[in-house]
Amino acid sequence: MNNKPIIALDFPGEKEVFNFLQQFNESLFVKVGMELYMQEGPSIVNKIKEQGHDIFLDLKLHDIPNTVQSAMKGLARLGIDLINVHAAGGRPMMEGALEGLEAGTAAGNKRPALIAVTQLTSTTEEQMQAEQKIALSLQESVLHYAKLTKDAGLDGVVCSVHEAKAIAEACGNDFLRVTPGIRMLGGDAHDQKRIATPDGAKKDGSSLIVVGRAITGAANPVQAYKEVCQLWEAK
């Protein structure tokens, strides 16, 4: 798997996706989320793959182990590169997801990397404590879920930049920290609460960054992507 910034294709349909992608002359790493997948179905993944892009399928599965295992078996056949579940689904569910992916990956092909969402970046500490009845700090809860995910044999987690370093220390540097909430200096934060710049994310221990509106909403998305890459790749 490459470590290019992952562009979140948060578009309502296929037309908008390909209008966006046709501006680029290179292969990208893109994220297909629930909005797009629910509208267009698996064909959108096949069409993006045909153009040579790597795909993170961000469906955040969370169900009983058997159901997630079967769903993952089918999704692995799409030939995606990265996929996720919710760590709150529990260890047996995460293990089932991994088995499903292995079963659905064609012989000789690489299994998609599997990561787990710890706490959504839209969840505040107060909300987590009141609604989920977790009597920990948000940071402790994220770290706990990261360790559980590692014990279940998964490849990493989705977390905010602010927890990435602690997770690398607890789970090892090879355990992926995929971080959304990336903005350019002075850019609009939109609805994200815990944001970082691409170079800040690198310094603070992200292994992969997910960038949506800072690129898709820019006047010149290709230029914006280049600037994100330069900051992300800078030592």
Ligand code: C5P
């Ligand atoms: O536009 P923006 O850069 O905020 O987009 C971030 C992307 O990452 C969105 O597709 C969002 O759904 C996703 N995401 C997130 N926080 C998480 C998990 C996924 O923002 N915890």
